[in-house]
Amino acid sequence: MEDSQTAPGPGIDRLRTEPEARLEYLLANDVLREHDDGTISATGEFDDARTSGGTTKAQKDRIQTVESIIRDVAKEYDAGAPIDVVLERAEDRGISDDKTEHEIQKLRENGKVYEPRTDHLRPSS
Secondary structure, rough: OOOOOOOOOOOOOOOOOHHHHHHHHHHHHHHHHOOOOOEEOOOOOOOOOHHHOOOHHHHHHHHHHHHHHHHHHHHOOOOOEEEHHHHHHHHOOOOHHHHHHHHHHHHOOOOEEEEOOOEEEEEEO
């Protein structure tokens, strides 16, 4: 008699148990954080923006920080904030160059900053 079970479909290795599915959900929604050493800890917060496809609190904080840096640096330079100085100051605050450049692009697209001169930024208001 043949085995009535069939192999899982493409991309499905096996069915997850309920605890595994819950853990995956919590990790995906930033309730738990998986560390490089494989341990998992609770963040104590639930960022529901993740489930609704919005901007997370961490992203909002990063955007506000980059915008604040641009505002502060622009006050120091007549031509606006040099992007390399903005990148340096953001890195001093723990934001990588890639993330800073990404947030600068978002701020440009939203009209919150503009480029009065090549490689310089100024807040719109």
